[in-house]
Amino acid sequence: xxxxxxxxxxxxxxxxxxxxxxxxxxxxxxxxxxxxxxxxxxxxxxxxxxxxxxxxxxxxxxxxxxxxxxxxxxxxxxxxxxxxxxxxxxxxxxxxxxxxxxxxxxxxxxxxxxxxxxxxxxxxxxxxxxxxxxxxxxxxxxxxxxxxxxxxxxxxxxxxxxxxxxxxxxxxxxxxxxxxxxxxxxxxxxxxxxxxxxxxxxxxxxxxxxxxxxxxxxxxxxxxxxxxxxxxxxxxxxxxxxxxxxxxxxxxxxxxxxxxxxxxxxxxxxxxxxxxxxxxxxxxxxxxxxxxxxxxxxxxxxxxxxxxxxxxxxxxxxxxxxxxxxxxxxxxxxxxxxxxxxxxxxxxxxxxxxxxxxxxxxxxxxxxxxxxxxxxxxxxxxxxxxxxxxxxx
Amino acid sequence: xxxxxxxxxxxxxxxxxxxxxxxxxxxxxxxxxxxxxxxxxxxxxxxxxxxxxxxxxxxxxxxxxxxxxxxxxxxxxxxxxxxxxxxxxxxxxxxxxxxxxxxxxxxxxxxxxxxxxxxxxxxxxxxxxxxxxxxxxxxxxxxxxxxxxxxxxxxxxxxxxxxxxxxxxxxxxxxxxxxxxxxxxxxxxxxxxxxxxxx
Numbered sequence: 001x002x003x004x005x006x007x008x009x010x011x012x013x014x015x016x017x018x019x020x021x022x023x024x025x026x027x028x029x030x031x032x033x034x035x036x037x038x039x040x041x042x043x044x045x046x047x048x049x050x051x052x053x054x055x056x057x058x059x060x061x062x063x064x065x066x067x068x069x070x071x072x073x074x075x076x077x078x079x080x081x082x083x084x085x086x087x088x089x090x091x092x093x094x095x096x097x098x099x100x101x102x103x104x105x106x107x108x109x110x111x112x113x114x115x116x117x118x119x120x121x122x123x124x125x126x127x128x129x130x131x132x133x134x135x136x137x138x139x140x141x142x143x144x145x146x147x148x149x150x151x152x153x154x155x156x157x158x159x160x161x162x163x164x165x166x167x168x169x170x171x172x173x174x175x176x177x178x179x180x181x182x183x184x185x186x187x188x189x190x191x192x193x194x195x196x197x198x199x200x201x202x203x204x205x206x207x208x209x210x211x212x213x214x215x216x217x218x219x220x221x222x223x224x225x226x227x228x229x230x231x232x233x234x235x236x237x238x239x240x241x242x243x244x245x246x247x248x249x250x251x252x253x254x255x256x257x258x259x260x261x262x263x264x265x266x267x268x269x270x271x272x273x274x275x276x277x278x279x280x281x282x283x284x285x286x287x288x289x290x291x292x293x294x295x296x297x298x299x300x301x302x303x304x305x306x307x308x309x310x311x312x313x314x315x316x317x318x319x320x321x322x323x324x325x326x327x328x329x330x331x332x333x334x335x336x337x338x339x340x341x342x343x344x345x346x347x348x349x350x351x352x353x354x355x356x357x358x359x360x361x362x363x364x365x366x367x368x369x370x371x372x373x374x375x376x377x378x379x380x381x382x383x384x385x386x387x388x389x390x391x392x393x
Numbered sequence: 394x395x396x397x398x399x400x401x402x403x404x405x406x407x408x409x410x411x412x413x414x415x416x417x418x419x420x421x422x423x424x425x426x427x428x429x430x431x432x433x434x435x436x437x438x439x440x441x442x443x444x445x446x447x448x449x450x451x452x453x454x455x456x457x458x459x460x461x462x463x464x465x466x467x468x469x470x471x472x473x474x475x476x477x478x479x480x481x482x483x484x485x486x487x488x489x490x491x492x493x494x495x496x497x498x499x500x501x502x503x504x505x506x507x508x509x510x511x512x513x514x515x516x517x518x519x520x521x522x523x524x525x526x527x528x529x530x531x532x533x534x535x536x537x538x539x540x541x542x543x544x545x546x547x548x549x550x551x552x553x554x555x556x557x558x559x560x561x562x563x564x565x566x567x568x569x570x571x572x573x574x575x576x577x578x579x580x581x582x583x584x585x586x587x588x589x590x591x592x
Contacts, residue, residue, distance in 0.1 A: 102421055105422070106423070167565050190560070209558055210541075214530050229464065229559065231461050232464060232541065232545075234534040234537045258530045303528050303530060303531065323528060343528060
């Protein structure tokens with residue numbers, strides 16, 4: 001019945017020349033990221049924008065499934081301007097023959113306005129949330145040491161967060177975006193800290209003998225999963241974010257690594273060598289038995305990250321020094337190799353990944369649009385090698 | 394059907410509004426909050442503060458079962474002098490992606506055990522290292538597993554578990570920064586650091 005109503009709408013709209021009415025129907029595009037065939041990028045034509053804002057819009061849209069074509073081949077034309085200190089933009093739908101978005105932006109700065117317009121374009125055309133205003137936290141190499149840095153997701157406005165002259169690594173965002181968790185050898189042992197990025201206040205979350213590494217904050221922001229070796233083997237543990245109530249979840253002799261949470265907070269996915277080679281497992285966050293998440297066609301899985309919509313797990317397969325980004329349904333099954341690289345982190349749209357590309361010691365952050373399998377390196381590069389990017393909400 | 398018609402009319406009205414908007418330039422103004430540097434929240438520019446000093450913390454570790462011997466608390470190793478030279482010749486090496494001690498290296502672990510037996514006031518730190526052919530967090534865990542293998546062997550040889558500390562450095566401190574097989578072999582290692590009480 002709903003379908004027939006929508007059909008009636010379509011006709012009604014067409015008869016009355018109401019192209020815009022279909023804007024809503026378009027919001028129901030559900031991109032299947034497991035589609036093994038080629039998913040086509042949405043062809044758009046951009047006109048009117050210049051310089052920095054044009055580059056910004058092209059990057060934002062590219063990594064969310066758009067491609068840029070001549071007006072004659074475009075499904076949508078994105079036109080506007082960025083003169084006079086403000087961005088304005090509109091989207092014309094060539095199929096529906098009408099404007100589906102028309103906005104002007106004030107305040108903030110030009111880049112914020114540009115990212116906000118890009119978000120509006122993405123939300124209008126695809127119905128998915130835009131990622132233009134998200135941040136990344138990552139590890140940057142400074143000689144022998146590494147520090148935690150944060151930046152806009154495209155690499156602009158980078159800020160250095162730690163200056164400990166030590167190894168700091170493994171950043172993860174608390175869901176509120178105010179606090180980062182990471183580990184650092186600041187006190188001559190890899191210990192886990194929480195760091196309020198507004199106030200600079202740091203707290204020790206885990207400092208036990210051995211490894212205290214790979215913190216992952218739960219979706220409700222209340223708990224942190226991590227790897228501790230204090231019991232004599234690298235195991236998955238969970239504690240309150242303030243560093244109390246530690247609970248050991250795995251008890252294998254083998255090494256476990258890289259915990260991440262299911263978006264409903266019920267499970268923790270991680271890597272274990274319990275079965276010989278490294279593979280993905282999950283375990284109830286409140287304790288229970290660990291079970292395999294199969295990755296058919298792909299072995300030696302590491303570094304899982306569960307997509308915010310719960311459907312997929314992205315991970316790295318390692319093959320003797322070569323790394324590939326893969327995805328698998330979160331229930332396990334057929335895994336798909338997407339691109340060369342390692343350590344993927346999902347954006348909030350559950351379609352874009354940020355990851356590290358490594359080649360002979362050089363490490364660069366890149367972004368991958370999963371359905372179209374297209375990769376772009378960040379437009380703003382950093383002075384040192386970078387890795388372990390974590391994407392904010 | 395009435396509902397459909399009604400909604401259709403609403404849409405038509407909306408469309409007219411939009412079309413008018415287009416003809417007369419953008420009216421739909423979106424105000425972006427904040428200024429250039431102090432926008433708050435996830436949407437704003439980051440107003441960050443570098444990390445300050447970290448206070449104390451850390452518990453003495455309790456031992457539990459499952460075939461794993463718990464590690465002694467970090468407090469046990471506070472204020473000791475590190476001597477990297479004493480056991481420099483006893484560095485042990487591992488196979489690719491392996492954490493078992495190679496039989497050829499068992500004598501080195503024995504030498505460390507003997508030295509510790511003769512100097513009961515001393516302790517030891519075992520550092521686990523990896524080559525770069527694993528992902529970073531995987532290597533961090535593998536390095537710890539290597540250090541723990543060495544530690545378990547020392548315990549078998551009679552060294553008290555409370556005298557041994559482990560630390561994985563993953564792939565962050567290669568002995569050889571090169572990209573050859575020889576370099577990788579040199580980097581897959583366990584180093585012994587002698588810990589002596591300050592006299």
